[in-house]
Amino acid sequence: MNIEIEDRSDLEFITDSYGLKVNLCIDIQVYNKIFSTGIMYMTETIGKILSKIQGDVLLLSNHSTQVLRRENGVVYVNNSQEFSELPFSALGIAYKKTELM
Numbered sequence: 001m002n003i004e005i006e007d008r009s010d011l012e013f014i015t016d017s018y019g020l021k022v023n024l025c026i027d028i029q030v031y032n033k034i035f036s037t038g039i040m041y042m043t044e045t046i047g048k049i050l051s052k053i054q055g056d057v058l059l060l061s062n063h064s065t066q067v068l069r070r071e072n073g074v075v076y077v078n079n080s081q082e083f084s085e086l087p088f089s090a091l092g093i094a095y096k097k098t099e100l101m
Contacts, residue, residue: 020056020071040087047091050075066100076100 010025030038050057050070057075059068067083069076077088079097088095 014058018058018066018069020058020069022056022058040090043087043090044092047093050091051093068095069100 011022014020014022014025028042030042046059046068055070057068057070058066061067061083065078065082067078067086068088075091075093075095076098077083077086077091077095078100080099088097
């Protein structure tokens with residue numbers, strides 16, 4: 001995991017491309033050997049973070065495809081085929097399924 005608060009180009013890219021004002025970027029790598037376990041723990045952790053912080057949130061896959069988005073207090077998860085196997089219920093918070101680009 002890498003937490004980035006200094007690289008303003010990433011933050012500006014998020015604002016310009018997705019219309020969200022964010023002030024922190026976190027990179028997370030889940031490896032293939034333990035992907036199913038790692039993705040479950042990552043999803044639980046993201047849910048805990050979302051329940052503790054306010055504001056907009058954007059979770060991207062490979063720096064481009066939206067997996068999860070919180071905007072105006074509503075959490076949306078991508079229900080496309082690509083993310084259908086992700087354990088969104090492990091977030092432990094309310095969310096809405098939708099197609100996110």
